[in-house]
Amino acid sequence: MRWLNKQTPYGMNRRHFLQHAAGASALMGSSLALGGTLRAHANELAKNNKSAILLWMGGGPATIDLWDLKPGAATGGPFRPISTTGEGQICEHLPQVAKQMHNLSIVRSMSTREADHSRGRYYMHTGFVPNPNIEHPSYGSVIAHELMANREDLQIPPFISVGGASEGPGFLGMAWAPFSVSSSGRIRNLEMGIDDSRLVQRMKTLDILERGFVAQKRGIPAEDHMKVLKQTFDLMTSEQMKAFEVDQEPETVKERYGTGNFGQGCLLARRLVEAGVPFVEVDLGGWDNHQNVHTTLRDQRLPTLDQAMSALVEDLEKRELLKDTAIIWMGEFGRTPTINGNAGRDHWARSWSVVVGGAGIKGGLVVGETDADGRRVTSEPYSAEDLMSTVCHGLGISLKTTYHSKSGRPMKIAGGGKLISPLVAT
Amino acid sequence: MPVRFIMLLIACLACRPVLGQRSVGSQHPQVAKINALFEEQWKAWGLRPSPAEDDGKWCRRVYLDLVGRIPTLAEHNAFVDSREANKRETLVEKLLDSPEHQAEYASHWATIWSNLLIGRSGGNDRRSLVSREGMQKYLRDSFASNKRYDAFVYELISATGTTEPGTEGFNGATNFLIDKVNEEDATLATSSTSRIFLGLQVQCTQCHNHPFNQWKQQKFWEFNAFFRQARGLRRFVPGTRDIAFAELIDQDFPGESGRPEEAEIYYEERNGLTRVAYPVFVDGTDIARSGYVEDTNRRSELARLVVESEYLAKMMVNRTWAHFLGHAFTKPMDDLGPHTMVSHPEVLDYLAEEFRQSSYDQKQLMRWIVLSKPYQLSSTITSHNESDDPAMGETPQFSHFYLRQMSAEQLYQSLVVLGGDAQGSLAEQQNQRDRWLSQFVVAFGTDEGDEATTFNGSIPQALMLFNGDLVKKAISSKPGTRLDSLIRSGAKFNDKVHTLFEAGVSRRASNTELRLASQLLRASGNKPEQALSDLWWAILNTNEFIFVQ
Incomplete structure (x- = not known):
């Protein structure tokens, strides 16, 4: 395991604290009591210290200009392709990422149906089409839920969203909600400013009041509230909070990642994964380029992405974390092959690309293809479900895992998708 | 009683004896009609509704939903102590129509509609x-x-x-x-x-x-x-x-x-x-x-x-119902398209028609809903209605009240009431509040300006309630605060404990809780100001406080 175990970062010292709390309450126990009721399939996780980092490109990136260029076609745009250390060619404005492509694979045959932001965001995050009757748990919630089973020592939230809101925990409940932080890693309201013994008294009192209300049987939210309080308390007292102190990194490392929000967010993600957090999402917005797509990409989005993404992969590999850390790069959808009257591209879900690697997912490959102008997938098409299945498989999560609603409705993990077989090591 | 009496004086003299004895229940055939439609459907689904919520909790619910904050201790006591047969109706009238609540009623609904029309940011x-x-x-x-x-x-x-x-x-x-x-x-x-x-x-x-x-x-x-x-x-x-x-x-x-x-x-x-x-x-x-x-x-x-358009009234009824009952008749609430399944089409159509007939009187619509049987029910779930669980994908049947979290705005206003320190004009207060609220808004990075709130029961919210300034102020026992007045009153320690529970969660303390408070007192080295402040902190951080029940 790779827990950080150094000096107390914030506030009080946990060990000292626990002396006060000896024999105290459930809110201050050493681990989150997992709500096992929904868990139907106890899967075969023996020892699993894997994690995933999702690089979320909010707005829907023009993947035809990044990963699946069509030079010469009317739809191609001005960018030229360059060779990489993997199989395919990518955009000339991603030169540093090109040097990491032996670690990452491009899936060029994504074909989905949701071309509206909120629907696409939901679908790509959950593997389910939005359904008004039920909220599905997002990637982070599912992976955190599955991988926390043998991570009792983790005291910081298992699903952290850096610089964005991600998607919610759905029917898994608020204990699996994303914990949103800014890329600086600074967290508001972390200090109570009273001495330990008094905090213990407060927590003991709170614990009894909480349980009194839960006992009145007013619904699941009351129980979830208690779990969140427990996580909050852990957060205030854990030595693992050091992982959020991205400022402690050497200047050279910070500069390698890029000092903007996304770069620092990726660096924070690496620190969190090192500390054992199963799922981290880092958001980079601004891809909704209905106007002037190519100048925006060339001058803003791509330099930022190139620097941070390449630094992250390189750093994870150097630290021997890449074999246990899945990387997923995606947005809600791609953008139209046709360039519109404002030199932009509009929403397009029928043929687009994502990039994945790490955690046993094969790197260096190009999977699938589109036709000459990028309008149509000409090989086997893949969906959000398939991508999520492949990632879960790489993380050692059984695809037979099934959740049940109270009425007994079974819900397969990752929407019952199939593996993207070329990416799965045999 | 002495504590209660003192708090009454502190928190402005209550309005309890002056309320009119006017009975409004019978004036609303709409309420009877809604009730009949629900009784029928509950029977058809084999559900038995939960009993009516007790007065204290119901009072808290209706203050939060109509004027956007929990009742003051004086307001709570006035309602609970009232012996009037139609006191629920009377309270609804007071919140909707009396001059003392007009400003906060308007401000509460202005907040809801601002978030709807221009977003939180x-x-x-x-x-x-x-x-x-x-x-x-x-x-x-x-x-x-x-x-x-x-x-x-x-x-x-x-x-x-x-x-x-x-x-x-x-x-x-x-x-x-x-x-x-x-x-x-x-x-x-x-x-x-x-x-x-x-x-x-x-x-x-x-x-x-x-x-x-x-x-x-x-x-x-x-x-x-x-x-x-x-x-x-x-x-x-x-x-x-x-x-x-x-x-x-x-x-x-x-x-x-x-x-x-x-x-x-x-x-x-x-x-x-x-x-x-x-x-x-x-x-x-x-x-x-x-x-x-x-x-x-x-x-x-x-x-x-x-x-x-016929959709105008329908949509407003659906929206208003969802505001008070936690779920609309459709999912999502703002989709009435022909493909959408409506859980209670007769209720929706009936209320829409009555709303139109009333010349689109919004207060009238609120009155009917708030006085209807589904809104009176307890949030406790019984063995006869536990299958009624919309969070798990079931169609809502409203056979018990669904627990839902206060909005960030409701929490803010409630803590202001408890702290008793609203300052400045209405517009200034709203600005202060908007600044405070902005900490919870997260944008999605699209051209459409979608946004989410982290005031959703997750950790940032819990941290704010544990350690934020707003709560620190509310639990401060510095001279001049409400808590200080309570501490310095001549009441017995146990009565002071009851008062805190009534002010925060609209009920008296249980015996277990009284014992707990005495333990706190002992642990503090017999410093009641510290023990009561810590107890108050705990109450404000409970599930019982943050949920509209």
Whole structure:
């Protein structure tokens, strides 16, 4: 395991604290009591210290200009392709990422149906089409839920969203909600400013009041509230909070990642994964380029992405974390092959690309293809479900895992998708 | 009793004896009708409703839902102690109609509608055309005068004038559309107007015919054509690029091929074909095509058609029901399209018709809902209704009250009431609150300005309640605070404990809790101010406090 175990970062010292709390309450126990009721399939996780980092490109990136260029076609745009250390060619404005492509694979045959932001965001995050009757748990919630089973020592939230809101925990409940932080890693309201013994008294009192209300049987939210309080308390007292102190990194490392929000967010993600957090999402917005797509990409989005993404992969590999850390790069959808009257591209879900690697997912490959102008997938098409299945498989999560609603409705993990077989090591 | 008496004095003299004895229950045949429809459906589904919620908790519920905060101790006690047979009705009348609650009623509903019309972050950026203050002022005035809902919608859709209070030609209603008409051919104005007021979700049909929705792409652009005369103009602070205010106007629209008398627009189908569209309402009613404003004011025409639509009342009933009961009759609440399943079609149709008949009287609609049986029920779940669980994908049957979290705004107002330190004018208070609220808003990075809140029961919210300034203030026992007055009163320690529970969670302490408080007192080295402050901290952090029950 790779827990950080150094000096107390914030506030009080946990060990000292626990002396006060000896024999105290459930809110201050050493681990989150997992709500096992929904868990139907106890899967075969023996020892699993894997994690995933999702690089979320909010707005829907023009993947035809990044990963699946069509030079010469009317739809191609001005960018030229360059060779990489993997199989395919990518955009000339991603030169540093090109040097990491032996670690990452491009899936060029994504074909989905949701071309509206909120629907696409939901679908790509959950593997389910939005359904008004039920909220599905997002990637982070599912992976955190599955991988926390043998991570009792983790005291910081298992699903952290850096610089964005991600998607919610759905029917898994608020204990699996994303914990949103800014890329600086600074967290508001972390200090109570009273001495330990008094905090213990407060927590003991709170614990009894909480349980009194839960006992009145007013619904699941009351129980979830208690779990969140427990996580909050852990957060205030854990030595693992050091992982959020991205400022402690050497200047050279910070500069390698890029000092903007996304770069620092990726660096924070690496620190969190090192500390054992199963799922981290880092958001980079601004891809909704209905106007002037190519100048925006060339001058803003791509330099930022190139620097941070390449630094992250390189750093994870150097630290021997890449074999246990899945990387997923995606947005809600791609953008139209046709360039519109404002030199932009509009929403397009029928043929687009994502990039994945790490955690046993094969790197260096190009999977699938589109036709000459990028309008149509000409090989086997893949969906959000398939991508999520492949990632879960790489993380050692059984695809037979099934959740049940109270009425007994079974819900397969990752929407019952199939593996993207070329990416799965045999 | 002595503590209670003192707190009564502290928290302004209560209104309990002066309330009229007027019975209102019998005046509302609508309530009886709703109840009958629900009884029937519960029977059909084999559900037995939970018992009625006890008075203290119900009082807390109705204060939160109607005026946006928990009751003060005095208000709570007045209600619980009242022996009047119709006291629930009386309380509803008081909250809706008495002058003492008018300002907070208006402010509460102005907040809800601001979030709906311009989002939680609308107007917060200095480059934004929206004046949040202008929007809120308009909304406060509208709710204070209980403006007819159809008139309200008409004004929002057809408004012209400036956005900022104090400027010449000020019309706060302009803030709804001001930043939705300039970019992307007013597509945001199109989707917002149809979704919010008619429950018609057209945003997907902007680019294609919807796969399981009868809406067609053609309809989207026909609806869109109504907004093409509208323009949001910027007025800058002299010598800077900061926007001082904006003005929403209608100007002649020449159409996309420069023929104002036809003023057509074009859109592209997915197969690449270009098609033409003119202003046609969703029910097929068309208007004169001219783009000259003096011939046809397209937004005024649209406003007229919207308020004549049968969807107007339905959508408002569905929205209001969801506000009070936690779930609408459809999922999502703002989708009444023909493909959507309605859980209680008879109730929805009946209430919509009655709402129309009442001249779109919003308070009347609220009254019927708040006095109906589903709203009286306890949030405790029994073995006879535990299958009624919408969070797990079941159709809501409203056989018990669904626990739901307070909004960030309700929490804020409640803590202000408990701390007793609201300062400044209403607008200033609203500004202070908006600043506090902004810590919870997260944007999604799309052109449509979608946003989410982290005030959703997750850790940032819990941290704020554990350690934030607002709570620190509320639990402070410095001289002059409410807590200090309680501590220094002559009451027994146990009575003080009861008082804290009544103030926070509208009930007295249990025996276990009294013992717990004595332990706290001992642990503090017999310092009641510390023990009571710690107990108060714990109460404010409980599930019982944060949930509307």
